[in-house]
Amino acid sequence: MTDPRSSLPQLGQWQGPEELLQLQEKQLAQTVTWATRSPFYSGRLNPAALPTTAADLAGLPLTTKQDLRDNYPFGMLAVPKERLDTYHESSGTAGRPTPSYYTAEDWVDLAERFARKWIGMSAEDVFLVRTPYALLLTGHLAQAAGRLCGATVVPGDNRSLAMPYARVVRVMHDLGVTLTWSVATECLIWAAAATAAGHRPGTDFPALRALFVGGEPLTEHRRRRISRIWGVPVIEEYGSTETGSLAGECPNGRMHLWADRALFEVYDPRTGAVSAEGDGQLVVTPLFREAMPLLRYNLEDNVSVSYDDCGCGWNLPTVRVFGRSAFGYQVGGATINQHRLEEIVFTLPETYGVLFWRAKAEPAALRIQIEVDEEHTAAAQAELTALVRAAFGVDVEVVGLPPGTLVPHEALTNMPDVVKPRSLFGPDEDWGKALLYY
Structure with missing residues (x-):
C-alpha cells in the first residue's frame, strides 16, 4: 500500500x-x-x-x-x-x-x-x-x-x-x-x-x-x-x-x-x-x-x-x-504587552519560587500580583517593581501573595466524580441535578 x-x-x-x-x-x-x-x-x-x-x-x-x-x-x-x-x-x-x-x-x-x-x-x-x-x-x-x-x-x-x-x-x-x-x-x-x-x-x-x-x-x-x-x-x-x-x-x-x-x-x-x-x-x-x-x-x-x-x-x-497580545494596553504613556511583561517576571531568581502571576493595566498604573514564597516576598516585590519601572517607565504596584492564592491547592488535588445523567433519586439525594449532569 x-x-x-x-x-x-x-x-x-x-x-x-x-x-x-x-x-x-x-x-x-x-x-x-x-x-x-x-x-x-x-x-x-x-x-x-x-x-x-x-x-x-x-x-x-x-x-x-x-x-x-x-x-x-x-x-x-x-x-x-x-x-x-x-x-x-x-x-x-x-x-x-x-x-x-x-x-x-x-x-x-x-x-x-x-x-x-x-x-x-x-x-x-x-x-x-x-x-x-x-x-x-x-x-x-x-x-x-x-x-x-x-x-x-x-x-x-x-x-x-x-x-x-x-x-x-x-x-x-x-x-x-x-x-x-x-x-x-x-x-x-x-x-x-x-x-x-x-x-x-x-x-x-x-x-x-x-x-x-x-x-x-x-x-x-x-x-x-x-x-x-x-x-x-x-x-x-x-x-x-x-x-x-x-x-x-x-x-x-x-x-x-x-x-x-x-x-x-x-x-x-x-x-x-x-x-x-x-x-x-x-x-x-x-x-x-x-x-x-x-x-x-x-x-x-x-x-x-x-x-x-x-x-x-x-x-x-x-x-x-x-x-x-503584542498590541498591549496603555498605562501612562507606555504600551504594556504580555510577552514583554512575562519576560521580566521570569527573570526573577528561581529561588523566589515565582511561577504564577497576573497583572491589570490601569490608565495610571500597572498592578501586578505574584505567588511567592514568604521569605522572598519583600525582595521579589522590590526587584520586580524596579525591573518594570526600568522597562516601561510607568508607576507599578507589585503585591506578593502566598502560594496557592492564584492557583488554589484544591484545584491541584481535587478528583471530582464524573457524573452520569439521572432522573431517579433517593429521599436524601439532591434531585436538583437531574438531567443536567456535571
Whole structure:
C-alpha cells in the first residue's frame, strides 16, 4: 500500500529559497483550482486570469477572519459535503463562529506537519494530549499525528471534568508518559500538582522526554524555567484551527515556517505593504488544503519572519510569534504587552519560587500580583517593581501573595466524580441535578 505521505514534500528535498519557491509554485496552481470550487472564491477569482505564481497571488485581496465568519457555515466549502472528514470552529470568536473543515486527504498533510518534531515520535511513545478536543482542531491534530507515528495516545482534554490536574499527574506518572502536548502554562500547573501529590517533577517522571507546547506566546525565560523544572526540552509549535500546524522548532531551538506546505507573507496593517519577511501580521496560503482552500488568509498574529541561514539545514524561513497580545494596553504613556511583561517576571531568581502571576493595566498604573514564597516576598516585590519601572517607565504596584492564592491547592488535588445523567433519586439525594449532569 502506498504511503499517503509520499506525495507531500519532505524536509531536505530543496536547497535554498529559489528551490523552495519552485516547490510552492508547483502546487499553487492546484490550490487555486480548488479555490475556484468554493462559493466565496468563485466570486473573487477571475477564471481568465488565475494566479499561478507567488507574485500573481499577491495581487489578490487578503482573506480575513470576518470573511470566514460571514460565510459560516459552508460558504468556503470546495468539495461535496460527503467528502468532509471533520468540522471545527476556532476559539475566542465573537458573534458568528469561524468555521474550518477538512477531508481525509487534508488530514494526512495536517498530521504529518504536526509530527515534524526534531525529537521524533514513534511507537515507543506514550503521548498525552492535553488541549481541547471539542470543535477546536488542536487536540484532534495532535492525536492524529501521534497515531500516524504509532504512538500510544492518551486523550487528556483540558476542558473536561474527567481530567482534573490530579489525574493528569497520576496518568503521567503511572503510564510513563513520554511526550505531552499543551499550552505552556499547563506545564507549570502540572509541576505544582505533582508537588502537591508528593512527586518531584524533575525526578519522579523518568519516562518523560519532551514537552510540546503551543497556543500562547512563550518567552525564552519561561521556556527555560519549565525545562529546568521538568528536566526535558520544551518544544514549541505554532498553528491555528483554520490552518493546522504552521511552524515548528528545529534542533537549534529556532521556529521554522512549514513553507513547503504553505506560502507565507508578512502584512503591515499600518501601510498595507506585504513582504516575504520582516515584522507584521502573518498571511498564509495553505497549499495542500482541498476542502476549504484559503488564499492569502490573514491570521492577524504579530510575527517576525526571516530567511537567515540556520545550522539545522532545513532551508526554511524562521519565525518569532508574538500573538495578538503584542498590541498591549496603555498605562501612562507606555504600551504594556504580555510577552514583554512575562519576560521580566521570569527573570526573577528561581529561588523566589515565582511561577504564577497576573497583572491589570490601569490608565495610571500597572498592578501586578505574584505567588511567592514568604521569605522572598519583600525582595521579589522590590526587584520586580524596579525591573518594570526600568522597562516601561510607568508607576507599578507589585503585591506578593502566598502560594496557592492564584492557583488554589484544591484545584491541584481535587478528583471530582464524573457524573452520569439521572432522573431517579433517593429521599436524601439532591434531585436538583437531574438531567443536567456535571
